[in-house]
Amino acid sequence: MNLPASTPPSDPTAIFGRRTVAFIIDVVIGVAVVVAVFAAVAESADFDSSEDAEAVCDLISGESDGSVCFNVGSTVILAEDSDTGLVFLSGLGWFVLAHLIIASATGGSPGKLIVGIRVVDKNTFAKAGFGRHLGRFILWIADSAPWFCGVPLVGLITGLASKGH
Incomplete structure (x- = not known):
């Protein structure tokens, strides 16, 4: 019986597509939270x-620094x-x-968990703890903050330019 040669196992870190989907899931959940809170507090x-x-929104926007006003048709x-x-x-x-x-508690954000990704220690493969997640969190903010876009551009570019990551 001739069996086809098996392919070597793929790089377990070659998950850029799943990481992107996980990020999108987390953003969608976050936007849903913000929209729900906005809907609860808005008049x-x-x-x-x-x-x-x-005209009412223009007047309110001109007099206030922090209010959010918009109209949908004739509704403010x-x-x-x-x-x-x-x-x-x-x-x-x-x-x-x-x-x-x-x-920190589960090894991944809700988006990562949905697509089956966990953040682990590269030496032990154990779930990364609070300290490692805090470091990732701070670096994520530092990466995305200069661009004011919420997307870590250096991480995105590095992920697109390097093999498997």
């Missing part, structure tokens, strides 16, 4: 026309200064919860 009011609604949706802080903190809270606390 809405109906106006006679979309022009009136837009407004989150006051203090509420926008809560919306921001909900996004930050999700980021800390997913990428530091949950990841």
Whole structure:
């Protein structure tokens, strides 16, 4: 009986596509959290026309540094200064919860766990602990902060340019 030659095992770190999907899952969950909090704290009011609604938002935006106001047709949706802080903190809270606390306890963010990735110690293959996740967390912020985009560009470019990582 002739069996085909088996292929050598692939590089276990060649998971760039799954890491990208995991990142997208985490972002979608984070956006859902922020939208849910915004929906809970925002107020809405109906106006006679979309022009009136837009004028109200322009007035509010001109008088306030932190309020978020936008109109959908003739409806104004407004989150006051203090509420926008809560919306921001909900996004930050999700980021800390997913990428530091949950990841430290389980070995990965919810997105990573969904796609079957765990962050492990390269020497022992044991789940990476809080210290390693804290280091990754700080480096992720340092990588994405200069660009103000929430995407770690150096990590993205390195991942695209290097084999398997």
